[in-house]
Amino acid sequence: MYKQQVIKRIFLWCILGLLSPFSLLAQQAVDVTAKADTNSIRIGEQIKLQLTATLTAQQFKDANFKVLFPVLPDSLAHFEVVTRSSLDTSINQDQHILHQTFTLTSFDSGHWEIPPMRFEVFTGANAAPDSAVTLPIGVDVNTVAVDTTKAFKPIKAVQTVPWSIWDYWLYLAIGAAAVLIIGGLIWYFKSRPKKEPVIKVPTVTPYEIAIADLKALKEEKVWQQGDIKQYYTRLTDILRTYFEHQFGIAALEQTSEELLQNIKPVTKLNQQRDKLRSLLSIADLAKFAKLQPTADEHEGCMQKAEEILEWTKPKAGPAEETGSDATLEKA
Structure with a gap:
């Protein structure tokens, strides 16, 4: 009897083991x-x-x-x-x-x-x-059912649709609006008062600005503090800015050789050509070739810059200003 119960339990466990995968699958x-x-x-x-x-x-x-x-x-x-x-x-x-x-x-x-x-x-x-x-x-x-017992009907000719202006009312309205807008703009631009150009008279001349900048550079004692490159960069930029505002030469965008070529038409400036060449040569060597000029050369470049400004500064009289303008026009 005991053996039969053991056998039954083993049998039941085997059935449960076989059915468990199916239950998981379910x-x-x-x-x-x-x-x-x-x-x-x-x-x-x-x-x-x-x-x-x-x-x-x-x-x-x-x-x-x-x-x-x-x-x-x-x-x-x-x-x-x-x-x-x-x-x-x-x-x-x-x-x-x-x-x-x-x-x-x-x-x-x-x-x-x-x-x-x-x-x-x-x-x-x-x-x-x-x-x-x-x-x-x-x-x-x-497929689509076709009644083959009926005769084929002839192809109908192209029919002309009667023309009506109301079929194009939207296009006509847009065209009329465009004509009105264009006409209004033309009338407005022709009838509006013309604005007179405002001529601004500079209160400070380029010469005065350049003299003030040179004075500030001297007072700061840049080269005495060892910053040679900054000294010559500022010195040449002062002159180039003066040439650009006073004579209309794009000096800030030109190399030294280009600048020397472009000052030829300006008589006053061309008369100081040798001084300007000497100053630019020392400045280029100091800025780009790391040349260490002497103290005399530093002072000499500053003196040349002041002499160039003094020689080319505009004169105060109306007659002299007219002559100066004529010189620039020739340039």
């Missing part, structure tokens, strides 16, 4: 379906195909549980995919339903089947994917 099973809104269309008409996958709440919340919908190509057997919607989710009680809708059409008459759709089911992070397959769907694609 827990992980996903219900997938493919439905069409009709099973009969005419050539060129469209059919809605909806794919759904039903998950339990436990499966939906499981981060490792995933269902991949089939990817339909643009063309199936005898069917063409017109549109495809995005994947959407709806909740029905404790079930989560994933669904996607495809719009299909066919231009081949006959009875055709939409092939089975394969879903990939992942039950774990490292688990191999399982497959869930839907049933095929039969669809009849019918």
